[in-house]
Amino acid sequence: MSEKFSNKCPVCNHDGIHIRSLSQKNIISELEDYFAEKPPEKIEIIDYEIQQCKNCSLEYAFPLEAGSQSFYQWVTTRVGYYPESRWEWLAVIEQIKKRERQNSISVLDVGCGGGNFLEIAAKKLSNTRIVGLDTTPESVDQCQKRGFEVYCETIESFYNKFSSEKFNYVLSFHCLEHISQPKEFIASMLSVLKPMGSILISTPYSPMSVESDWFDILNHPPHHILRFSKKSYEELARQLGCEIEFYMPPANSAIARAANNFSLSKFGKNQTVSKLRLLQAILKDPSLFWKIFSRQLGRDRVNGTVAADMVLVEFKLSSKSSI
Ligand SMILES: [Zn+2]
Structure with missing residues (x-):
């Protein structure tokens, strides 16, 4: 089968x-x-x-x-689909800068889209070769016009063509949740990694905090066909013989998450709801607000703190490669 x-x-x-x-x-x-x-x-x-x-x-x-x-x-052509910036882009750049200092290094971005990360990385990382891969010809074209070294290849076809090319960092932002073979995808990323190198991957952290009270179709199929939690990432790393580390932005406070979820469950996503209107709605239905707030108090924890809605995960092959 x-x-x-x-x-x-x-x-x-x-x-x-x-x-x-x-x-x-x-x-x-x-x-x-x-x-x-x-x-x-x-x-x-x-x-x-x-x-x-x-x-x-x-x-x-x-x-x-x-x-x-x-x-x-x-x-992908809906307004706001591709963000101008992401928390994890800056977190990755910061990690690389902290670890490498004077070293000349190479970075591969798998699924680089129109090149927004490549642009930020090129500005902030000196002494670094930055390469991108994407399978959408229009995106590759756009990146090449912006002056970036980008190939229209999957990670597997890139490795088959250029097997001697190895990178210190192999990155992939918000791709893993869209693909059917996550283990094979990361194994291919490992095949282009230099010894002691790192893979850094970001995805939503599922279920996201809104999902206890509101259904997010964009975190479900046909968009996201995989939904990762801490436990599923740990199993993925174990299967690949990798060590794993989690990085997350700070989560919003429980009260802010509860207010947002209350608003979504009462008014949906496409209404602008003023603070006053929201407060009035909460005062009319305090038991619903309390239920939502209680669920937020029980939210999953990662690295000892409340889980955010996205996670940046590092996979490393050797225990000696830590910083
Ligand atoms: Zn499983």
């Missing part, structure tokens, strides 16, 4: 349990709510089931099939 039609966990191959059905009809209606716009009818979307691994708690789509090209063409 091919991986796509197996309902085993793509990280550890254990069985999953069914936790949610997500029909094509549900997906379209959720996308319409999210963007306040009906998705075009030509978009191909299939029915999915969401499974949770009994061993590592990874949540994964069944079938493990990424969104169609027509879906991505639409969603």
Whole structure:
């Protein structure tokens, strides 16, 4: 049976349990709510089931099939889809600067998109060769026009063509949750890593804090087909023989998260809600607010602090490679 039609966990191959059905009809209606716009009818979307691994708690789509090209063409052109900056971009640059100081190093960004990270990295990292990979020809073209060294390759095809190219840092921001073979993807990143090098990957940290009270279709299939937690990342690292470290931005306070979730569950995503209107709504329904707030008090912790909604994860092959 091919991986796509197996309902085993793509990280550890254990069985999953069914936790949610997500029909094509549900997906379209959720996308319409999210963007306040009906998705075009030509978009191909299939029915999915969401499974949770009994061993590592990874949540994964069944079938493990990424969104169609027509879906991505639409969603990636919605306003605000590609951020100008991300917390983890600066966190990675800061780590590299702290560790390398005078060394001449090389960095590979897998899935570099239009090159926004490459631009920031080129400005902030001196003495560094920065290379990008992307599989969308338009994005590669855009990067090359901006003067960056970028190839239209997957990490696997890049390695097959340039097997002697090795990098100190291999990065991938918000890609892993979109692909069906996470272990193979990171194994390919390891194959282009210099000895003592590091892989740094960012994804949402699932479930995100809003998800206890509001359904986020963009953190579900067809967009995200994998949903990682601390436990599923630890299993992924164990399977690959890697050490792992987690980095996160500070989470918002429980009260701020609860207020945001209350607003989303009462008013949806596309209404501007003033503080006064929100307060009035909370005073009218204090028991709902208390329920939401209590759930936030029980939020998962990582490195001893409350989990943020995204995580930057470092994979290293050798215990001697620590800074
Ligand atoms: Zn698993």
